[in-house]
Amino acid sequence: MNALLAVETAQARLFALQAPLPYKEISIFELFGRYLSQDVIAKRSQPAAPLSAMDGYAIRFNDLPGPWRIVGEVAAGSVPPRALATGEAFRIFTGAMVPAGADTVVVQEDVAVDGSTLTLTGEGPGARGRHIRAAGGDFSTGDLLLEAGSLLTPGAIAAAIMGGAARVAVGSLPRVAILTTGDELVAPGAPPAPGQIPDSNGAMLAAMLAHQPARLGDICHIGDDRASMSQLIKDLARRHDVIVTVGGASVGDHDHVRGALADADGRLDFWKIAMRPGKPLIAGTVGDAVLLGLPGNPSSAFVTATLFLLPLLRHLAGARDPLPRIEYAPLGAPLGPGGARRDYLRARRVGGAIVPLDSQDSGQTMPLANADALLVREIDAAAAEVGAPAAYIAIA
Numbered sequence: 001m002n003a004l005l006a007v008e009t010a011q012a013r014l015f016a017l018q019a020p021l022p023y024k025e026i027s028i029f030e031l032f033g034r035y036l037s038q039d040v041i042a043k044r045s046q047p048a049a050p051l052s053a054m055d056g057y058a059i060r061f062n063d064l065p066g067p068w069r070i071v072g073e074v075a076a077g078s079v080p081p082r083a084l085a086t087g088e089a090f091r092i093f094t095g096a097m098v099p100a101g102a103d104t105v106v107v108q109e110d111v112a113v114d115g116s117t118l119t120l121t122g123e124g125p126g127a128r129g130r131h132i133r134a135a136g137g138d139f140s141t142g143d144l145l146l147e148a149g150s151l152l153t154p155g156a157i158a159a160a161i162m163g164g165a166a167r168v169a170v171g172s173l174p175r176v177a178i179l180t181t182g183d184e185l186v187a188p189g190a191p192p193a194p195g196q197i198p199d200s201n202g203a204m205l206a207a208m209l210a211h212q213p214a215r216l217g218d219i220c221h222i223g224d225d226r227a228s229m230s231q232l233i234k235d236l237a238r239r240h241d242v243i244v245t246v247g248g249a250s251v252g253d254h255d256h257v258r259g260a261l262a263d264a265d266g267r268l269d270f271w272k273i274a275m276r277p278g279k280p281l282i283a284g285t286v287g288d289a290v291l292l293g294l295p296g297n298p299s300s301a302f303v304t305a306t307l308f309l310l311p312l313l314r315h316l317a318g319a320r321d322p323l324p325r326i327e328y329a330p331l332g333a334p335l336g337p338g339g340a341r342r343d344y345l346r347a348r349r350v351g352g353a354i355v356p357l358d359s360q361d362s363g364q365t366m367p368l369a370n371a372d373a374l375l376v377r378e379i380d381a382a383a384a385e386v387g388a389p390a391a392y393i394a395i396a
Contacts (some may be wrong), residue, residue: 183223299365325394
């Protein structure tokens with residue numbers, strides 16, 4: 001337990017502590033932000049028939065340059081009354097079925113109408129098939145629309161509905177408890193006594209969960225009392241899939257999370273990560289619940305939550321790719337050599353570049369408030385000049 005784990009090794013071990021939760025079928029209107037548990041296969045083709053992409057007139061391309069005789073009208077949602085013959089045209093509207101026999105739509109801006117006679121006044125369609133959406137042009141019956149494990153975005157939901165879905169199988173939402181620890185903390189808004197500080201971590205983590213596939217359960221605080229902490233952890237484990245403790249993860253005499261985990265008949269899987277901030281991270285299990293112990297400094301708690309807590313929740317909810325996405329941008333300021341741990345520097349994206357903030361003190365909240373990215377510096381990285389490519393994780 002004394003060796004520092006690589007971030008990727010710790011993430012893999014964390015995911016191995018608990019399999020994704022069972023899936024359930026839910027209404028299409030509840031899908032946003034959930035992860036698919038099964039592939040979505042198209043039950044129909046889209047469009048099911050050729051449709052007009054513009055308001056105009058359905059014609060035969062070989063009849064150009066006209067004139068034509070207007071023999072009917074087709075609106076969206078209606079069926080053409082008959083096939084189109086040579087020299088004829090149907091008035092047609094966007095989204096309407098193209099009559100059999102027609103292979104082109106001429107837009108209304110390029111024609112003139114005199115009674116039932118249609119004449120070309122503009123350039124015309126230019127090519128056969130213009131302004132027609134082909135049958136199956138979006139997808140066809142039997143096509144794979146969405147893969148299991150993918151995130152249901154608004155666009156993905158639209159595709160599922162268009163493919164004929166009304167209910168979709170998704171991963172269950174893990175229920176999460178947040179437990180802040182420490183005698184030095186007071187509730188937000190309460191006046192701290194000498195030596196005390198407001199408890200910012202509970203509300204910060206709750207805000208981080210707001211747009212994640214999770215259900216926020218208990219948010220509570222406990223002082224530096226190992227026996228009381230152990231009992232509370234036991235109680236929380238009965239009602240939650242994940243328990244997040246904040247603080248008490250290091251090696252001080254008042255850091256009780258590891259001891260309380262053992263007293264609660266839990267199992268410690270790993271402790272200490274080769275990263276900065278966030279080295280004293282704890283992971284284990286209590287019954288069927290995963291316990292993730294974050295360090296107490298606000299930036300340390302935020303960074304470890306970004307790299308471990310949020311990916312764990314996405315994993316439990318069925319995500320195929322639960323880890324945060326790494327992006328790249330040129331450095332906007334020089335950086336010295338990296339150290340013995342991977343650094344996650346609070347940074348901002350400025351004019352297409354990524355710029356580390358001046359202060360990287362993990363106990364300060366203002367650098368965290370001003371950051372919109374975590375700049376990733378590998379172990380023993382060489383010094384880097386302005387313009388060098390840099391990896392980062394967007395956090396806002």
